[in-house]
Amino acid sequence: MSTFAPPDPDYATRVQRSFAEQRAMVTIGASLGAVDPGAVDVVLPFREDLTQQDGFLHAGIVAAVADSACGYAAHTLMPATARVLSVEFKLNLLAPAVGERLEARARVIRAGRTITVCRADVVAITGKEEKLVATMTGTMMTVV
Amino acid sequence: MSTFAPPDPDYATRVQRSFAEQRAMVTIGASLGAVDPGAVDVVLPFREDLTQQDGFLHAGIVAAVADSACGYAAHTLMPATARVLSVEFKLNLLAPAVGERLEARARVIRAGRTITVCRADVVAITGKEEKLVATMTGTMMTVV
Amino acid sequence: MSTFAPPDPDYATRVQRSFAEQRAMVTIGASLGAVDPGAVDVVLPFREDLTQQDGFLHAGIVAAVADSACGYAAHTLMPATARVLSVEFKLNLLAPAVGERLEARARVIRAGRTITVCRADVVAITGKEEKLVATMTGTMMTVV
Amino acid sequence: MSTFAPPDPDYATRVQRSFAEQRAMVTIGASLGAVDPGAVDVVLPFREDLTQQDGFLHAGIVAAVADSACGYAAHTLMPATARVLSVEFKLNLLAPAVGERLEARARVIRAGRTITVCRADVVAITGKEEKLVATMTGTMMTVV
Numbered sequence A, B, C, D: 001m002s003t004f005a006p007p008d009p010d011y012a013t014r015v016q017r018s019f020a021e022q023r024a025m026v027t028i029g030a031s032l033g034a035v036d037p038g039a040v041d042v043v044l045p046f047r048e049d050l051t052q053q054d055g056f057l058h059a060g061i062v063a064a065v066a067d068s069a070c071g072y073a074a075h076t077l078m079p080a081t082a083r084v085l086s087v088e089f090k091l092n093l094l095a096p097a098v099g100e101r102l103e104a105r106a107r108v109i110r111a112g113r114t115i116t117v118c119r120a121d122v123v124a125i126t127g128k129e130e131k132l133v134a135t136m137t138g139t140m141m142t143v144v
Helices: A011-020 A023-028 A059-075 B011-020 B023-028 B059-075 C011-020 C023-028 C059-075 D011-020 D023-028 D059-075
Strands: A031-036 A039-045 A083-093 A101-111 A115-126 A129-143 B031-036 B039-045 B083-093 B101-111 B115-126 B129-143 C031-036 C039-045 C083-093 C101-111 C115-126 C129-143 D031-036 D039-045 D083-093 D101-111 D115-126 D129-143
Touching (some): A011 A031, A011 A059, A023 A059, A039 A059, A059 A115, A059 A129, A059 B059, A083 C083, A101 A129, A129 D083, B011 B031, B011 B059, B039 B059, B059 B083, B059 B101, B059 B115, B059 B129, B083 C129, B101 B129, B129 C083, B129 C101, C011 C031, C011 C059, C023 C059, C039 C059, C059 C115, C059 C129, C083 D059, C101 C129, D011 D031, D011 D059, D023 D059, D039 D059, D059 D083, D059 D115, D059 D129, D101 D129
Antiparallel strands (some): A031 A039, A039 A101, A083 A129, A083 B083, A101 A115, B039 B101, B083 B129, B101 B115, C031 C039, C039 C101, C083 C129, C101 C115, C115 C129, D039 D101, D083 D129
8 A cells, every 4th residue: 555656755745735725624624634655544523513414424524534535645646736636436334423533544546647546444533442434435537 | 207206295394304404514505405205406505615626616515415415305205204324425526516506406216115326416507507517326225 | 418529420330340349248148229429228138147146137247238338328429549448337226137128328428538427227128118227327538 | 354243154155055046157157266254255267258349358247246246245244034135336447357367355344234335356367466457345235
């Protein structure tokens, strides 16, 4: 997983700058975690104003953090001037998204010139316990 | 599409009440549109604080309104006491999500006792013009 | 759906020639139906040697005809020298795939320079009756 | 992954018997590999009569072995009298499916009473070398 060689040595700065421009992430209170070649984490503290009717985090909010994580995991492996676009993603909801915070852990599973495929596991963390609540597979595109 | 006979005649009231409890929808400013048997629309006025790095609505926000629309389209066909859960969804992003507002139009394509499959087309509307920006297929589960 | 202008006027011949080279289609007995700009049908007569354990056509066989239909629907809108590759597809199984024959009806819902998104509805036909048994959304790539 | 406790101690026999009834698997020449709780492999020797127009194994054939592997991985964790049905699956094609044989390795990532979610990685093997060519996420249903 960590064997990717990023073409842009400043990939982390570039990801941080772009993430800061995702106003939706600011609005929901998400922040970047670890940023490594082909691997990006996004963290979301639980907030009651982001829930669905049962008090779990809304599936769309789960999708938002997983998609951002996937996009930036792909972005770490792109040239300095490239933009990244989500082509599609699929999210399986595995358990109620409740806990102190969510963490979406995206990993590139295939990096191509145009198409990069990522997987993100989303865990809910409470104290030292974590539980897998969702998993995403997404297709990201390099736009030059 | 409109040939579904809802088992609960008060389906619309039930959907409206549940939607109002989706605090994430309130937070992002989404509201219910038309609610018919097997067909629910959700409307989201454009807001800059919900965008990604290019100024388009974030794919997770698009997913959120499409998922809510799918869930409630399924919910219209469920018994009065049932709850609805998203099992999974897949979203294809087709064009930048920009405009005055988004509208997610979910339609049930197969209603079963346990599993209901929905499709939602998401259009961006500006004046009288609308453009398809995303499409979702989702699997919803009846929980009794 | 029929408003696409194919860049290659010989799209139908090109699709027929390429389909004939899909040896998997020959092996399972599938054939091309209608070929129009952005719309291709593939027909598969029921065969017991293609079933799963309950006597329905195997979901992978359903996927095979839907994927070929999607790929060639995309192909009709590509330049004469382009190849088409499946990036990903998702198939929802809606009802048992039984009947005299299957028909996968693929339609392009977004044609881009690199990425084309298609939907295929798969119906099982018995006499004059048809039933929707599966639906696919797929992402196809133009390779030049 | 191997911490699942199968409710039916004869799960392996049950899977083998059911797999033998999947006539599509016999037709394409696929066979069962390892069968463990929550983990099933399916092997497919390369055959030219299963290819698409470029000489790679057809994506539908890749889907067929991955779907069977997912279904039986789920089946190992079901009660003795239960049947398994595929609700949906998504397949990402990552590299051309060429080699001496394919192996689809399915693992349960969430086992529920009604819904089981599996992932299958499909590798192409040539000599001692293997390459990831596709990955599937699928939703399987227990039918009692």
